[in-house]
Amino acid sequence: MQFHSSLPSFDPTLAALLQAEEDKQRDSIRLIASENYASAAVREASASVLTNKYSEGYAGARYYEGQQVVDQVERLAIARARVVFNAEHVNVQPYSGSPANLAVYLAFVKPGETVMGMRLAHGGHLTHGSKASITGKYWDIASYELDPHTGRLDYDLIRAKALQHRPRLLIAGHSAYPRQLDFAAFRSIADEIGAPLLVDMAHIAGLVAGGAHPSPIPHADVVTTTTHKTLRGPRGAMILCRAEHAGKIDKAVFPGLQGGPHNNTTAAIAVALHEAAQPSFSDYARQCVLNAQALGRSLQECGFELVSGGTDNHLLLIDLRKKNLAGKPVAEALDRAGLVANYNSVPWDDRPPQDPSGIRIGSPAMTTRGFREAEFKQIGKWIDRVVASTLDDQVITSVAAEVRDLCRNFPMP
Numbered sequence: 001m002q003f004h005s006s007l008p009s010f011d012p013t014l015a016a017l018l019q020a021e022e023d024k025q026r027d028s029i030r031l032i033a034s035e036n037y038a039s040a041a042v043r044e045a046s047a048s049v050l051t052n053k054y055s056e057g058y059a060g061a062r063y064y065e066g067q068q069v070v071d072q073v074e075r076l077a078i079a080r081a082r083v084v085f086n087a088e089h090v091n092v093q094p095y096s097g098s099p100a101n102l103a104v105y106l107a108f109v110k111p112g113e114t115v116m117g118m119r120l121a122h123g124g125h126l127t128h129g130s131k132a133s134i135t136g137k138y139w140d141i142a143s144y145e146l147d148p149h150t151g152r153l154d155y156d157l158i159r160a161k162a163l164q165h166r167p168r169l170l171i172a173g174h175s176a177y178p179r180q181l182d183f184a185a186f187r188s189i190a191d192e193i194g195a196p197l198l199v200d201m202a203h204i205a206g207l208v209a210g211g212a213h214p215s216p217i218p219h220a221d222v223v224t225t226t227t228h229k230t231l232r233g234p235r236g237a238m239i240l241c242r243a244e245h246a247g248k249i250d251k252a253v254f255p256g257l258q259g260g261p262h263n264n265t266t267a268a269i270a271v272a273l274h275e276a277a278q279p280s281f282s283d284y285a286r287q288c289v290l291n292a293q294a295l296g297r298s299l300q301e302c303g304f305e306l307v308s309g310g311t312d313n314h315l316l317l318i319d320l321r322k323k324n325l326a327g328k329p330v331a332e333a334l335d336r337a338g339l340v341a342n343y344n345s346v347p348w349d350d351r352p353p354q355d356p357s358g359i360r361i362g363s364p365a366m367t368t369r370g371f372r373e374a375e376f377k378q379i380g381k382w383i384d385r386v387v388a389s390t391l392d393d394q395v396i397t398s399v400a401a402e403v404r405d406l407c408r409n410f411p412m413p
């Protein structure tokens with residue numbers, strides 16, 4: 001009877017694929033800045049019987065019966081998020097980061113009104129107003145950019161642009177910016193133009209929870225985050241906001257944008273937040289930053305140029321233009337060597353996003369596995385060897401063997 005069969009006996013094809021992915025995650029050095037390793041406890045909750053339950057609405061006000069347990073799970077996740085981030089109100093139902101951001105648009109701006117966020121090619125996110133995203137099609141977007149001399153945000157430039165365009169929503173946050181954000185500066189710009197401030201902290205949520213990055217919560221009207229990046233939970237998202245915006249945000253998520261929440265994900269978010277509240281999580285968050293900085297120094301010693309000259313957070317952006325290389329073939333060669341990163345646009349890139357000039361690298365996943373500065377320094381040297389010989393199979397094979405050897409000493413969760 002198939003309902004009682006294990007996955008390997010009922011569906012060996014799919015089971016073999018899962019095993020292959022597990023082997024790959026175990027034997028490679030994962031450097032995609034938005035990825036991590038969720039714990040066994042998080043994955044157990046994520047695969048729990050809660051996947052069987054529908055619960056449109058919110059705890060105490062559902063459209064389906066039988067919510068005695070689900071309501072407690074959702075309330076627990078919310079209570080933990082409020083403590084970890086010191087937030088007044090939390091919604092744990094967004095399916096992921098893009099729907100969370102879209103819910104904030106729905107709550108605060110009408111289609112056609114102006115929104116201002118960081119340009120995608122300068123480190124922003126698709127949902128901060130890229131033309132390729134619904135946000136760039138339904139709203140009038142005025143993007144701010146980095147200072148060309150420093151590769152950093154210049155808050156005077158952002159302020160001038162905000163005064164010129166008067167957006168109805170100001171967004172701070174990024175997916176490829178290696179420096180800390182000045183949330184107080186964003187707040188004062190938002191106040192000057194009378195717009196709500198949305199901070200998308202998806203990339204840095206784990207650093208914020210662990211005290212390794214300033215918190216946006218005291219400054220922002222609304223904060224969105226995914227739960228699976230530095231925060232190390234399941235694939236999901238949350239919206240944290242001031243109490244005065246609670247009704248608007250909840251209505252925008254459900255029924256505005258979504259149907260039933262993914263209760264199994266909510267449970268796994270609750271577990272991840274319980275992990276984030278442990279003292280060891282602060283050590284992990286601090287180590288993410290130290291490791292990224294150690295890798296940055298190692299890359300610079302090998303002659304690589306880094307956007308903004310380094311990092312204050314968990315990610316680095318390598319600009320390959322001075323080496324006359326493109327990001328995509330380099331990322332492919334690194335992958336063959338067991339060093340998994342992603343090609344990425346760099347600011348003022350003259351190459352297209354599908355074939356840009358940069359590589360984005362992050363420290364969270366391997367920090368979770370216990371890598372420290374020495375291992376990250378070594379990663380810099382391996383990257384250098386691969387980049388110098390992207391077409392040399394012997395070099396790639398030899399680095400891949402060394403990578404596998406190192407990974408064996410650092411078990412994955």
Ligand code: DSN
Binds near residue numbers: 033034097175
């Ligand atoms: N796709 C994520 C990242 O890699 O940064 C952002 O949503």
